[in-house]
Amino acid sequence: xxxxxxxxxxxxxxxxxxxxxxxxxxxxxxxxxxxxxxxxxxxxxxxxxxxxxxxxxxxxxxxxxxxxxxxxxxxxxxxxxxxxxxxxxxxxxxxxxxxxxxxxxxxxxxxxxxxxxxxxxxxxxxxxxxxxxxxxxxxxxxxxxxxxxxxxxxxxxxxxxxxxxxxxxxxxxxxxxxxxxxxxxxxxxxxxxxxxxxxxxxxxxxxxxxxxxxxxxxxxxxxxxxxxxxxxxx
Amino acid sequence: xxxxxxxxxxxxxxxxxxxxxxxxxxxxxxxxxxxxxxxxxxxxxxxxxxxxxxxxxxxxxxxxxxxxxxxxxxxxxxxxxxxxxxxxxxxxxxxxxxxxxxxxxxxxxxxxxxxxxxxxxxxxxxxxxxxxxxxxxxxxxxxxxxxxxxxxxxxxxxxxxxxxxxxxxxxxxxxxxxxxxxxxxxxxxxxxxxxxxxxxxxxxxxxxxxxxxxxxxxxxxxxxxxxxxxxxxxxxxxxxxxxxxxxxxxxxxxxxxxxxxxxxxxxxxxxxxxxxxxxxxxxxxxxxxxxxxxxxxxxxxxxxxxxxx
Numbered sequence: 024x025x026x027x028x029x030x031x032x033x034x035x036x037x038x039x040x041x042x043x044x045x046x047x048x049x050x051x052x053x054x055x056x057x058x059x060x061x062x063x064x065x066x067x068x069x070x071x072x073x074x075x076x077x078x079x080x081x082x083x084x085x086x087x088x089x090x091x092x093x094x095x096x097x098x099x100x101x102x103x104x105x106x107x108x109x110x111x112x113x114x115x116x117x118x119x120x121x122x123x124x125x126x127x128x129x130x131x132x133x134x135x136x137x138x139x140x141x142x143x144x145x146x147x148x149x150x151x152x153x154x155x156x157x158x159x160x161x162x163x164x165x166x167x168x169x170x171x172x173x174x175x176x177x178x179x180x181x182x183x184x185x186x187x188x189x190x191x192x193x194x195x196x197x198x199x200x201x202x203x204x205x206x207x208x209x210x211x212x213x214x215x216x217x218x219x220x221x222x223x224x225x226x227x228x229x230x231x232x233x234x235x236x237x238x239x240x241x242x243x244x245x246x247x248x249x250x251x252x253x254x255x256x257x
Numbered sequence: 258x259x260x261x262x263x264x265x266x267x268x269x270x271x272x273x274x275x276x277x278x279x280x281x282x283x284x285x286x287x288x289x290x291x292x293x294x295x296x297x298x299x300x301x302x303x304x305x306x307x308x309x310x311x312x313x314x315x316x317x318x319x320x321x322x323x324x325x326x327x328x329x330x331x332x333x334x335x336x337x338x339x340x341x342x343x344x345x346x347x348x349x350x351x352x353x354x355x356x357x358x359x360x361x362x363x364x365x366x367x368x369x370x371x372x373x374x375x376x377x378x379x380x381x382x383x384x385x386x387x388x389x390x391x392x393x394x395x396x397x398x399x400x401x402x403x404x405x406x407x408x409x410x411x412x413x414x415x416x417x418x419x420x421x422x423x424x425x426x427x428x429x430x431x432x433x434x435x436x437x438x439x440x441x442x443x444x445x446x447x448x449x450x451x452x453x454x455x456x457x458x459x460x461x462x463x464x465x466x467x468x469x470x471x472x473x474x475x476x477x478x479x480x481x482x483x484x485x486x487x488x489x490x491x492x493x494x495x496x497x498x499x500x501x502x503x504x505x506x507x508x509x510x511x512x513x514x515x516x517x518x519x520x521x522x523x524x525x526x527x528x529x530x531x532x533x534x535x536x537x538x539x540x541x542x543x544x545x546x547x548x549x550x551x552x553x554x555x556x557x558x559x560x561x562x563x564x565x566x
Contacts, residue, residue: 075452109449115442118441118442
């Protein structure tokens with residue numbers, strides 16, 4: 024069995040009476056692409072927020088490789104190797120594309136390569152706010168990648184991308200492993216089934232099922248809770 | 258290159274002004290340059306990092322008293338006195354920052370204002386040493402630099418210019434440095450900057466401390482060049498003025514504070530000849546500026562010359 028790069032145990036976060044994340048165990052293996060799916064409000068964004076340190080857990084622990092990072096604030100976790108790309112695009116709108124990525128790299132000479140990787144090199148001098156939505160998503164991804172993370176958390180990365188851009192995005196993510204392990208929140212089932220080695224299904228803040236794409240597709244409880252007829256993946 | 262040429266020519270023009278301007282205006286321009294250093298410091302916190310402070314009078318006063326008290330009470334010479342003023346400004350800002358940076362936005366404004374008012378009242382309270390309301394003249398021993406007397410017109414002008422030039426160069430280097438870029442990142446999108454691995458608290462504390470060093474240097478310089486140490490400089494108007502200079506000149510531009518300081522200095526002077534309610538003018542310009550020209554003069558110019566730092 025592959026080594027664990029990220030392991031969370033008993034993670035809990037309630038908001039008032041809402042059990043957003045309720046005792047979730049989760050592990051990410053070295054070099055895998057792991058998709059997190061579930062209906063709206065299932066707790067996906069809260070769970071990755073806990074992993075990235077954006078939200079403080081009320082209970083549970085998180086380990087990155089051999090290190091307990093439960094108490095580390097978000098920026099220290101980024102330094103430790105966990106990168107997070109935002110669900111709602113969050114770039115520095117008034118800075119140029121180049122300057123956006125420059126903030127993420129240790130050495131400015133790495134910026135062109137980071138932009139090349141997502142195909143934005145030609146737009147380096149453009150102000151980020153003037154980019155199309157799809158390009159802003161790619162810029163967000165470029166910033167995440169430029170951190171050279173051990174774990175990359177992508178929160179709905181293909182939302183708002185055109186079909187052609189999605190194919191390019193999938194090829195890009197496939198090229199990241201095994202150096203980087205990827206945790207992907209995604210609604211587009213073609214992307215999930217096409218990319219993921221394993222899938223975790225969340226529902227009402229708890230883990231409903233976990234397994235390979237084929238196992239998840241065949242799982243009756245998942246079909247009932249989420250996939251509906253089970254044809255969505257076809 | 259363009260930027261370097263521009264800033265060098267600004268310094269050259271400032272240097273030349275002392276030969277062409279009448280004596281009265283030479284003193285004014287010296288004063289403007291020192292106030293511009295104060296405003297440059299304010300700009301580092303507000304313009305670049307997005308920290309809207311209402312407490313900078315405290316850091317300016319820390320510089321003035323930091324330089325003035327050792328001369329007044331202990332007869333220190335100008336060099337050590339200047340350094341104490343500089344450090345006092347930085348330390349005051351760092352201490353205020355440690356507490357005030359736990360808040361943001363309007364709360365940050367209020368907390369910094371409270372600290373500055375507490376500082377102002379302390380100056381009055383400890384009147385036995387600080388001279389209270391009346392202040393005290395800066396001792397002659399603190400106004401000698403390399404054998405020159407700073408109360409003389411030329412040494413005073415050149416010292417002000419030197420202080421301004423150093424502040425300008427440090428500012429240019431800072432905004433091009435990694436820290437400078439991260440400061441802007443905090444202003445633009447703190448959440449994203451945190452998720453790139455930067456600690457917002459540390460970056461903002463560093464920016465505020467540097468800003469305080471500027472205010473301290475300006476305060477120390479002011480006391481030494483113009484020879485007076487007084488509680489007025491700790492009052493609320495000395496928190497508002499640098500903000501005004503920066504807003505008028507252009508927040509987040511290197512030369513904006515100088516332009517704002519010069520413009521407002523002469524505008525306020527002209528207005529105070531007409532009416533005693535010249536602070537009313539300050540208020541009107543603040544409001545009109547914020548509503549209609551939030552980017553200030555140089556912010557507008559940047560649309561034409563995007564390379565302007």
